[in-house]
Amino acid sequence: MTSGVVTAYEMPGVTVDEERRQVFDEFARARMPELLRFGHALTGSPHAAADLVQDALERTMLAWARVENQGDPEGYVRRIMVNRNISIWRRRRRETLVLDIPEDAGRRGAAGFEPVIRDLALWDRIRALPPRQRTVIVLRYYEDLSEAQIASLMGSSVGTVKSQASRALATLRRDSAMFAETDGGPAPDGVAS
Amino acid sequence: MSQQPPDEEFERRLRDVLSSRGLGVPVPPDALDRVHAGARRRQQRRSAAAVFAGVAVIAVVAGAIGLSSGGGNGSTATASKRTPDTFAALSASTNPLVSTVPSSEAPAISSPAVAASTALPSPPSSAVPSVAPAIPTTYPSPGSAVPATFSPLSVSAISTKTFWVLGTQQCAQLSCTAIVQTTDGGSHFTEVAAPHAATITIDNSTRVVFGLRFADSDNGWAYGEALWTTSDGGATWTDTSLPAGAVHDLGAAHAPGAVAGTVWAVVQPSPFTSGYELWSAPYAPGTGTGAWQQVDLGSDPPGTSVPSLAVQGADAYLIAADAKNVTHLYVASSGVATTVLAAPCSPAGNDLSAGVGSLWTVCAPNGPKGALDAKVSTDGGKTWQNVVSSSSSYIGGVDAKTAFADNGSGLVKLSTSGQAQTLTSPQATNGFSFIGFTDAKTGFALSQPDPTRLWRTTDGGTTWSVVGF
Numbered sequence: 001m002t003s004g005v006v007t008a009y010e011m012p013g014v015t016v017d018e019e020r021r022q023v024f025d026e027f028a029r030a031r032m033p034e035l036l037r038f039g040h041a042l043t044g045s046p047h048a049a050a051d052l053v054q055d056a057l058e059r060t061m062l063a064w065a066r067v068e069n070q071g072d073p074e075g076y077v078r079r080i081m082v083n084r085n086i087s088i089w090r091r092r093r094r095e096t097l098v099l100d101i102p103e104d105a106g107r108r109g110a111a112g113f114e115p116v117i118r119d120l121a122l123w124d125r126i127r128a129l130p131p132r133q134r135t136v137i138v139l140r141y142y143e144d145l146s147e148a149q150i151a152s153l154m155g156s157s158v159g160t161v162k163s164q165a166s167r168a169l170a171t172l173r174r175d176s177a178m179f180a181e182t183d184g185g186p187a188p189d190g191v192a193s
Numbered sequence: 194m195s196q197q198p199p200d201e202e203f204e205r206r207l208r209d210v211l212s213s214r215g216l217g218v219p220v221p222p223d224a225l226d227r228v229h230a231g232a233r234r235r236q237q238r239r240s241a242a243a244v245f246a247g248v249a250v251i252a253v254v255a256g257a258i259g260l261s262s263g264g265g266n267g268s269t270a271t272a273s274k275r276t277p278d279t280f281a282a283l284s285a286s287t288n289p290l291v292s293t294v295p296s297s298e299a300p301a302i303s304s305p306a307v308a309a310s311t312a313l314p315s316p317p318s319s320a321v322p323s324v325a326p327a328i329p330t331t332y333p334s335p336g337s338a339v340p341a342t343f344s345p346l347s348v349s350a351i352s353t354k355t356f357w358v359l360g361t362q363q364c365a366q367l368s369c370t371a372i373v374q375t376t377d378g379g380s381h382f383t384e385v386a387a388p389h390a391a392t393i394t395i396d397n398s399t400r401v402v403f404g405l406r407f408a409d410s411d412n413g414w415a416y417g418e419a420l421w422t423t424s425d426g427g428a429t430w431t432d433t434s435l436p437a438g439a440v441h442d443l444g445a446a447h448a449p450g451a452v453a454g455t456v457w458a459v460v461q462p463s464p465f466t467s468g469y470e471l472w473s474a475p476y477a478p479g480t481g482t483g484a485w486q487q488v489d490l491g492s493d494p495p496g497t498s499v500p501s502l503a504v505q506g507a508d509a510y511l512i513a514a515d516a517k518n519v520t521h522l523y524v525a526s527s528g529v530a531t532t533v534l535a536a537p538c539s540p541a542g543n544d545l546s547a548g549v550g551s552l553w554t555v556c557a558p559n560g561p562k563g564a565l566d567a568k569v570s571t572d573g574g575k576t577w578q579n580v581v582s583s584s585s586s587y588i589g590g591v592d593a594k595t596a597f598a599d600n601g602s603g604l605v606k607l608s609t610s611g612q613a614q615t616l617t618s619p620q621a622t623n624g625f626s627f628i629g630f631t632d633a634k635t636g637f638a639l640s641q642p643d644p645t646r647l648w649r650t651t652d653g654g655t656t657w658s659v660v661g662f
Contacts, residue, residue: 025225028224028225028228029225032220032224032225033217033218033220036217036218036220037216037217037218039218040216040217040218041211041216046218049218050218050221050224053224054224054227054228054231055231057228057232058228058231058232058235059232059235061228061229061232062232062235062236065461066439066461066499069499117210117213117214117215117216118209118210118213119206119209119210119213122206122207122210123210123213123215126207126210126211137207137211138211141204141207141208141211142208142211142212155361155363156363157342157363160363169203172203172207173203
């Protein structure tokens with residue numbers, strides 16, 4: 001091991017920090033669409049999703065040296081998003097009981113959004129769930145995580161996850177059935193009306 | 194509330210709606226610029242806060258304690274090195290939320306965002322060895338009972354019977370940080386205080402802690418995005434301002450029979466500055482931790498990789514690659530200039546462990562499927578002997594002849610006689626994050642989640658049992 005060996009790390013005019021930043025930028029650019037989608041599912045709102053993703057990417061950028069070494073930057077961003085989403089909501093809850101003004105992006109196809117949520121009644125009920133319950137549902141059915149994984153991710157017990165999931169599912173099934181009857185909502189197979 | 198299990202049909206509906214194209218959100222054209230700007234603002238805020246805190250602290254600095262550490266090679270503090278993130282590495286999976294960090298490629302990384310809130314750009318001068326008491330924090334309130342939900346993250350022993358465990362417990366918000374202590378080998382635990390810090394990244398205001406070390410019944414350190422010090426066995430914790438930055442690893446040791454020793458910390462001063470620093474401070478029972486000073490690591494200090502630290506007697510050993518990606522073994526001694534030796538292998542592995550009269554390490558794989566060699570040194574890192582090749586990443590040295598290594602699902606007993614014996618117990622789905630021995634008989638192995646379990650042996654690793662809390 002002689003020191004002074006010239007390696008690829010020595011690139012004239014380019015500091016390691018700039019290289020890191022470029023790698024971060026590439027990562028952020030490539031993964032932003034999927035992160036926003038995940039954020040939309042977690043928050044129920046495209047605007048909240050954008051805020052959540054920005055917040056998580058800022059934190060990730062500051063910790064990038066470590067995150068990159070760790071080898072799973074996307075998992076890192078998503079974990080921040082899950083936990084931030086819950087904690088943001090906990091802070092705001094005292095101010096207002098309703099997180100968002102209902103947004104009809106999926107229904108009406110607001111500028112830039114494709115109106116392709118077919119099972120709107122069910123999506124509306126998912127959005128109306130309390131954030132922790134919604135998070136459990138999204139992690140279970142969007143991320144395909146096990147109850148134990150969700151518990152670990154959210155810092156709660158498996159029992160808590162189970163009870164939140166069953167409460168959420170009960171609400172969703174009851175309410176979406178009701179919607180289907182009163183609102184001319186979708187058939188149970190999820191095909192759009 | 195309905196306890197009825199969800200039917201497949203409804204679950205399919207849920208999956209369908211959550212995978213709808215309509216959940217797509219257009220990426221704002223200036224999204225990346227906003228991320229850059231936001232990150233800059235955060236860093237400036239943190240730097241300003243850190244500088245302010247530093248100034249305030251210097252104004253009230255108490256007299257520095259000058260203590261010389263004892264010689265010899267006794268090492269009493271067995272502690273966690275790499276603590277698993279509470280929610281990462283749940284299982285091997287293609288899902289980005291749960292993908293396990295390949296441990297052989299993750300040198301000394303423990304917890305995400307450790308560096309996120311600790312930026313202090315100005316390099317600390319060796320002329321300001323000031324450490325000062327800040328406000329002691331107690332969080333959560335210590336009590337006698339250890340909660341049933343306690344989950345271990347880091348362990349530190351000062352004797353075969355007395356050890357502390359940093360972990361999380363369920364609480365009203367997310368998980369809460371807790372530290373418990375036993376003086377009877379784990380039969381009974383008592384909760385002591387813990388630093389006001391989280392074990393997962395929650396928000397700006399709470400820093401992450403992931404490691405714990407005790408040197409004696411008084412002096413201990415908790416580390417992560419900051420460094421917290423106790424001089425009363427964990428009853429109170431003080432947030433120290435120096436060294437500034439994220440503390441990736443920490444070790445404390447003193448000579449056999451001595452009471453005073455040296456604590457060593459591997460510090461990353463800023464998340465955006467390449468390079469890692471080694472800091473040290475004296476400690477002694479009754480007088481606490483003395484002034485921290487940066488250790489001069491020579492002209493090629495650790496640059497590109499997070500250093501692995503092992504401490505023994507008055508010496509600290511650090512394996513790391515410098516800014517040119519050349520791997521070195523830095524041998525620092527209290528009050529003596531640092532020696533820089535050739536590393537036992539390059540690239541270095543992610544673990545360095547001190548056993549009785551020995552240093553052990555595992556080399557990183559050379560190439561994608563390269564073999565991992567364990568190596569042992571009995572002359573303070575000058576020469577190294579190859580031990581049986583194994584697929585291990587974490588290693589715990591017992592003595593000059595024996596070590597235990599993680600093979601990803603269990604423990605392998607490595608012997609300089611050439612044997613590599615896979616143990617039937619303990620088993621861990623996701624391997625281990627720490628293996629370490631207090632003496633030749635007593636040792637710990639901490640499994641990665643899920644579940645996180647602390648295993649302990651008192652017969653040199655022949656049998657292991659789970660520590661119950």
